[in-house]
Amino acid sequence: MSDLLPDDFVIAEDEYTKGITIDDILGHRTGMPGHDDSYMGEHSTQPDNARSITRNLRNLAPAVPLRSRYIYCNMMYTVVTHLVEVKTNKPFSEFLEERFFQPLGMDSSSLQPDGAKAKGLGDRLAKGHIWDKTTSSYLEIEARNCPEGQGAGSVISSANDMIKWIKAIVNQEGPINENVYQGLIKERSSREPKGGKLKPHTSATKYTAGMEVYWYRGHAVYGHNGVVSGFGSRFIFLPEFKFGAVVFGNAEGTNSVAAQLFRDLIDEVVGVAKEERTQLLSKQTVVKGQQEGKLKKKTQGNQRNEGGSITKKHKEKQKDNRSESAQPQTRLLSQYTGDYWNAGYHGMKVEIKNDALFIDATDRSMAFTLVFEHQRDQTKYIAHLSDFWEGGDDLIPAEFVFDGDRAVKMGLDLEPLIGDMIWFERKDSVG
Structure with a gap:
């Protein structure tokens, strides 16, 4: 893939960049997890497309070694459409129309x-x-x-x-x-x-x-x-x-x-x-x-990517932990608020809503909101994830890192398969 798209197809680790083939992508064996919450929807200030999805791969962590196991990854199929557009010099919609829909009489x-x-x-x-x-x-x-x-x-x-x-x-x-x-x-x-x-x-x-x-x-x-x-x-x-x-x-x-x-x-x-x-x-x-x-x-x-079963386990575990060890919130919520940034997952704005920390992530392709519930140490939280369309209450581990009296980093467990949180830096703390 990197030979076919040398400027665009770059993974965070060089062995993946050099090694991943079209066959690997088609068979969901690239080692890359879904990272479903990383791409931005059409109503975002900077909506994603096939090219930007491809170029953002360099900012996202693989989960397992190349070809070691099957992990479903939607975005890699989008990457293949970017390859199609580059090599045919046509929008993917036009490619489908000419190669499949018209020849097969698929007029609808x-x-x-x-x-x-x-x-x-x-x-x-x-x-x-x-x-x-x-x-x-x-x-x-x-x-x-x-x-x-x-x-x-x-x-x-x-x-x-x-x-x-x-x-x-x-x-x-x-x-x-x-x-x-x-x-x-x-x-x-x-x-x-x-x-x-x-x-x-x-x-x-x-x-x-x-x-x-x-x-x-x-x-x-x-x-x-x-x-x-x-x-x-x-x-x-x-x-x-x-x-x-x-x-x-x-x-x-x-x-x-x-x-x-x-x-x-x-x-x-x-x-x-x-x-x-x-x-x-x-x-x-x-x-x-x-x-x-x-x-x-x-x-x-x-x-959906295979993180679902892991997320469900997180949910059950976090429910147990919450009932046993939740501590009262004593820090001012204003010490957590602000704009946070991760290169792969873009911006997240922490606000206060109904006396709780809140993130509106409905600009994502898979729109959702997060409401934070304090657990311990004024840094460990459970974030209640509610899908914009389907609702629900899924529990996501979250954490803040402080420098003095304000938070400078935020971790959200948005991709369980990588074994680490997605870390966002407060914007005025970057650099």
Whole structure:
């Protein structure tokens, strides 16, 4: 990658800069974690795009050695789109249109909601739905542009269009020739099963290129899901049977429903007797799964990074610590306030709101707020993270460092996989 993008592709450690290949990126084996909270949304004073996401890699810490394990990283797929734009001298939206959408007759597909509107499809754009448990009703939200997430997501399409893409893969039609097909299905990394246990009759999952593959009763099943706030999607195909399916939904829980539906469809295709099939989940179970399945954050692309399980453990641990050892706040809150800076995560402004330290990070691509709760020593805190769209109360360890009577550094545990906090320096303390 550094040979292809010598000025832009630089990682904090030289071995990654020199070593990472396109294959490593496609297989999520670069060693780079998600760093999902580092990129800025379209309403930020300095919104990110594919180039700025790429150039910011130098300011972000890798988590594990190159090719040592699978770690999902949305931004690396955005980096690949920057490479496409540089080498073709075209916007990624134009590349998709010329190479995929037009040849396959995907007339309802575009990049970003604004791309759909430019095609005259604005009246067909679905609105997303998020369950609000306080009112026991769905909140309706607009689909959002996310140029900083292109490649990991941001394709606007319909089920009827997407099945054309699946058909092209299965039959190796149009832009999908044999070489492209083999590149798409090439296994690049392995995923550990959740909880260390495999589902019945199912192998471990491998990652290929924008797809996963597992074997069910001896038959290969390829697919992937997509999720942003209020929307979900999933596709599968079984090349042995030339069978494929797509589910799109504009509400939370789409992918839980799709997974159950696909299991039944796959059983039908491979000829599993009805009495041997795994039972579909009840409606109540699916709804419960939707509500309990929210971990730290959502992603703009296809899947949240693996930090979620670690964040959940942090949450449980911090709850225990809070109940046992919380001390009263005695320092003036004004000694903590101010603008803080980290090169990779940009600026954070600590304010006072409702007699508590507060950060409004809704300018991020994955917008959120933080409310600080003191734990001990006037420096150790728990930050309550609430997603702007989905709400919630996820607990993030936080810490301040003082020089005299004012804070000069702030640490936030925004990327658990790196094993350290993200440290921000107070702006008037830098240099």
